Amino acid sequence: MRIPEIIGRMGLQMRKARQLRRDRQKDLAARMGVSRLTVMKMEKGGPEAGRIPLETWLRAAEHLGLLDTWQEVMKVRADPFEEYDRKVREEERIRKGRVKKPGHRETGGG
Numbered sequence: 001m002r003i004p005e006i007i008g009r010m011g012l013q014m015r016k017a018r019q020l021r022r023d024r025q026k027d028l029a030a031r032m033g034v035s036r037l038t039v040m041k042m043e044k045g046g047p048e049a050g051r052i053p054l055e056t057w058l059r060a061a062e063h064l065g066l067l068d069t070w071q072e073v074m075k076v077r078a079d080p081f082e083e084y085d086r087k088v089r090e091e092e093r094i095r096k097g098r099v100k101k102p103g104h105r106e107t108g109g110g
Contacts, residue, residue, distance in 0.1 A: 004050065010057065011045030017064040018043075032059045 018028055029039045034056060041048045042060060061067045079085075 004045075004047070007050050008045035011043045011049055013066075014060055014064065015043040017066055021064065023064075028060070028063060031063045032056065034059075 018025070025039045025043070026036045029036045032039070038052065038056065039060070042052055042057065058067065058070060061070050
C-alpha cells in the first residue's frame with residue numbers, strides 16, 4: 001500500500017469516527033485548534049492531507065477517541081523467526097562444546 005492510499009484511508013476513518021460521534025467538522029476543528037478547512041482536507045485525504053503535520057493527525061485521533069489505534073502503527077512486531085534462530089544458536093553452541101579442542105592429545109606409553 002502506498003502512502004497516498006494510507007492517508008486516504010486515514011481521512012475516511014477520521015470522517016467515520018467524527019460522524020459516529022455526531023460531531024460537525026467545525027466543532028472538531030475548534031477542539032483541535034485548527035481550521036475547518038484543515039479538517040476537510042484531512043477527511044478528503046488527497047495530496048494536501050499528506051502535508052498536514054503528524055501532530056495534527058494525532059490531535060484528531062485524540063479528540064475522536066482513536067489515539068490508542070496510533071500506538072499500534074509504529075509497534076515493532078516480534079520476529080517470527082526469532083525463536084527458531086535462538087534454538088539454532090543454542091544447538092550450535094552445544095555442538096561446539098562437544099568438539100575436542102586441538103592440542104589435547106592422548107598420551108600413550110612409549
